[in-house]
Amino acid sequence: MIIRTLAVPAGYRLDVSLGGLPFGRHDPCARWVAGTFWWAARTPAGPGTLALRQDAGAVAATAYGPGAPWLRERADAVAGLRDDVTGFADVAAGHPLVRGLARRYAALRLPATGLVFPRLLRAVLEQKVTGKEAYLAYAATVRHFGAPAPGPQPLLLPPDPAAVAAEPYWTFHRFGVEQRRATTLLRAAALADRLQSAGPADAARRLRAVPGIGPWTVAEVRHTVYGDADAVSVGDYHLKNIVAYALAGEPRATDDRMLELLAPFAGHRGRVCALLLRAGHGAPRWGPRQPVRSFARF
Known part of the structure; x- marks a missing residue:
């Protein structure tokens, strides 16, 4: 067990900053337990x-297992x-909603x-499924490949990419994943070591070359992974409408229109999107919800 104390800026909040890291409240690999x-x-x-807990103006980072030294250095x-x-307050000042969100969520930092x-x-x-479908597939995949994580909490380690790459695509059907996503996942898993050792720009270039991976996944x-405050998830089913409605009152938009509206916030476009999502902004919904499908019997 390795412990490190992290100094934090005034107003910082761990819970606000890390709210998006777990995939829902029951993520097998990450969760909040009694404020930690x-x-x-x-x-x-x-x-x-890694366990992170904020108390008295600092964050205590405790790491367990063989990866503890790496996690200790990465904890901040x-x-x-x-x-x-730096500079976000200046660009946020140009839009009243973003200016207000920047003040309201001044505690937020991007992991x-x-x-x-x-x-x-x-x-x-x-990719291209409902949130419920994605979570069910993710949880089933983690439980199939995952091993118990070090430390006192009953967490599972994320799947070993080598083990994922060794499976045939139809293994993932019973997890609710069709051939297209399963094949993309196998390709990504086979490149995992090279992606991990690459820098942000090189990793993005390598990812874009993988069939089935587009700008949304890269963003x-x-x-x-890199805390890129300017990364915008072009191709997202909802984000373009959320941005357009929040910033311009337009209930529907294209990705090009979203990027046009975000252009004044260059360098922090992804941060603006994160603030809109954190604040619960949405666009009017028309039509039926997408159905939850099952590929388990394919």
């Missing part, structure tokens, strides 16, 4: 678990404490996990 954030990870140094980035908000494959796994499973990885 627990995160299981396969690090380059081995499996480990995971907590969002490497996030540079940077530094681990590519866990976020890539989740992003591929989220999701850049945003969470």
